[in-house]
Amino acid sequence: MSETSLNTQQVQQLDAEHHLHPFTNSGALNKKGARVIEKAQGVYLWDSEGNKLLDGMAGLWCVNMGYGRKELADVAYQQMQELPYYNTFFQTTHENAAQLAKEIASITPHDLNRIFFANSGSEAIDTILRLVRHYWAIEGKPYRNIIISRENAYHGSTLAGASLGGMGGMHAQGMPLVPGIEHIRQPYWYGEGGDMSEEEFGMACAQALEERILKVGPDNVAAFIGEPIQGAGGVIVPPANYWAEIQKICHKYDILLVADEVICGFGRTGKWFGSDTLNIKPDIISMAKGLSSGYLPIAAVAVGNRISDALIAHDDDFNHGYTYSGHPVSAAVALENIRLMKKENIIEYVGNDIGPYFQNALRERLGNHPLVGNIVGTGLIAGIALVKNKETKEFFADDIDIGTICRDHCFENGLIMRATGSRMVLSPPLVISRDEVDELIDKALLCFDLTLKSVS
Ligand code: PXG
Numbered sequence: 001m002s003e004t005s006l007n008t009q010q011v012q013q014l015d016a017e018h019h020l021h022p023f024t025n026s027g028a029l030n031k032k033g034a035r036v037i038e039k040a041q042g043v044y045l046w047d048s049e050g051n052k053l054l055d056g057m058a059g060l061w062c063v064n065m066g067y068g069r070k071e072l073a074d075v076a077y078q079q080m081q082e083l084p085y086y087n088t089f090f091q092t093t094h095e096n097a098a099q100l101a102k103e104i105a106s107i108t109p110h111d112l113n114r115i116f117f118a119n120s121g122s123e124a125i126d127t128i129l130r131l132v133r134h135y136w137a138i139e140g141k142p143y144r145n146i147i148i149s150r151e152n153a154y155h156g157s158t159l160a161g162a163s164l165g166g167m168g169g170m171h172a173q174g175m176p177l178v179p180g181i182e183h184i185r186q187p188y189w190y191g192e193g194g195d196m197s198e199e200e201f202g203m204a205c206a207q208a209l210e211e212r213i214l215k216v217g218p219d220n221v222a223a224f225i226g227e228p229i230q231g232a233g234g235v236i237v238p239p240a241n242y243w244a245e246i247q248k249i250c251h252k253y254d255i256l257l258v259a260d261e262v263i264c265g266f267g268r269t270g271k272w273f274g275s276d277t278l279n280i281k282p283d284i285i286s287m288a289k290g291l292s293s294g295y296l297p298i299a300a301v302a303v304g305n306r307i308s309d310a311l312i313a314h315d316d317d318f319n320h321g322y323t324y325s326g327h328p329v330s331a332a333v334a335l336e337n338i339r340l341m342k343k344e345n346i347i348e349y350v351g352n353d354i355g356p357y358f359q360n361a362l363r364e365r366l367g368n369h370p371l372v373g374n375i376v377g378t379g380l381i382a383g384i385a386l387v388k389n390k391e392t393k394e395f396f397a398d399d400i401d402i403g404t405i406c407r408d409h410c411f412e413n414g415l416i417m418r419a420t421g422s423r424m425v426l427s428p429p430l431v432i433s434r435d436e437v438d439e440l441i442d443k444a445l446l447c448f449d450l451t452l453k454s455v456s
Pocket of ligand 1: 060119120121122123125154155156157161227231232260261262263288289
């Protein structure tokens with residue numbers, strides 16, 4: 001492993017002078033200096049000051065098989081020597097892209113049998129936006145071009161991703177957005193359900209889809225897109241009846257159903273895909289992150305027969321693609337990652353062992369904490385609402401950034417836990433052990449206590 005020749009301050013200085021960070025107030029960061037991460041192994045990271053951090057977020061929801069997997073490094077090294085790059089345009093392919101497409105098709109739900117490759121979740125989402133509109137044009141209905149999404153959804157940061165997502169802060173920058181996108185309410189029962197039962201709220205949120213379809217005209221709608229469980233929005237698990245209703249409504253109006261599996265895919269919820277866990281039968285799914293455990297950038301769009309058959313029967317090019325679509329090295333790493341997941345029975349481990357252990361431990365050990373309003377999640381994804389008053393569900397006022405206060409305590413005490421607003425979210429590597437889960441929760445408990453002290 002190469003040792004960095006610069007000390008922490010030198011790296012921070014270079015960074016401040018030349019590096020613009022994503023989703024960051026650069027002025028504020030440059031004043032204090034970025035944390036420098038140096039190495040990683042298993043579920044742990046080390047910064048350049050020698051601090052050891054338990055990574056409760058698997059990087060950015062992606063290092064599913066954990067850090068330091070030599071098998072993944074080895075296949076990348078070998079592939080780079082054999083064929084470091086060739087494209088998949090102009091009637092060429094290579095074995096890794098073909099094998100990976102077959103492998104993905106074999107694990108995706110029902111008839112999602114054809115795979116388009118991209119390099120990031122955002123690119124996969126752009127692909128889907130263009131693909132569904134193109135599909136309806138092929139079908140002779142180019143007017144079917146509206147896509148319905150949800151408030152507080154996250155679908156990436158390219159123009160299409162930001163437009164499809166429902167993040168106000170993103171919509172406010174880089175306007176105008178892509179036209180033809182509508183947003184309906186999110187199924188966030190704890191925060192927005194009011195007096196409704198969970199079931200009533202689930203129904204109301206799904207009916208919001210039907211209302212919007214009727215408002216814009218059923219013949220104008222191409223697709224509905226949603227994350228099975230919202231990730232970046234704070235881990236929002238919809239009411240149990242929600243997806244079945246959404247699906248019914250999509251069928252009723254012949255609207256394509258797109259599941260954005262960039263976070264939920266590859267075992268996060270205890271099955272291969274969130275769609276399996278939530279019983280969704282999408283026409284298209286996007287995936288990225290866990291596809292290569294984040295070791296190299298690669299993403300994919302899995303397309304059901306209805307759409308791929310139409311695309312193939314249509315005697316013309318699909319004028320879309322990326323230089324690195326199906327990159328041979330990324331594909332080799334993704335193939336090896338899937339092989340490892342199967343060899344180590346990681347889906348079973350998350351679904352039947354560590355996932356339930358993690359979810360029970362969170363509820364048993366953190367559920368009674370005075371700051372904790374509620375805990376939701378399944379498998380190895382969880383969201384924890386921090387509240388001022390757990391009896392009345394009163395949230396903290398806007399001037400107390402409770403999530404950031406808590407996140408900072410976590411960092412200082414060797415735990416990476418992400419905050420979205422007042423929700424703390426967790427998504428550790430899928431290979432986490434019971435002892436490591438216990439350690440994660442010990443640390444979280446300590447940090448919730450420190451957070452409470454900070455605001456008392
Ligand atoms: N869809 C979903 C559901 C995602 O979570 C994307 C698309 C875009 O993927 P790329 O690879 O283009 O980033 C994502 C990404 C966060 C955070 O802070 C979440 C994501 C990315 C960066 C930060 O929670 N999700």
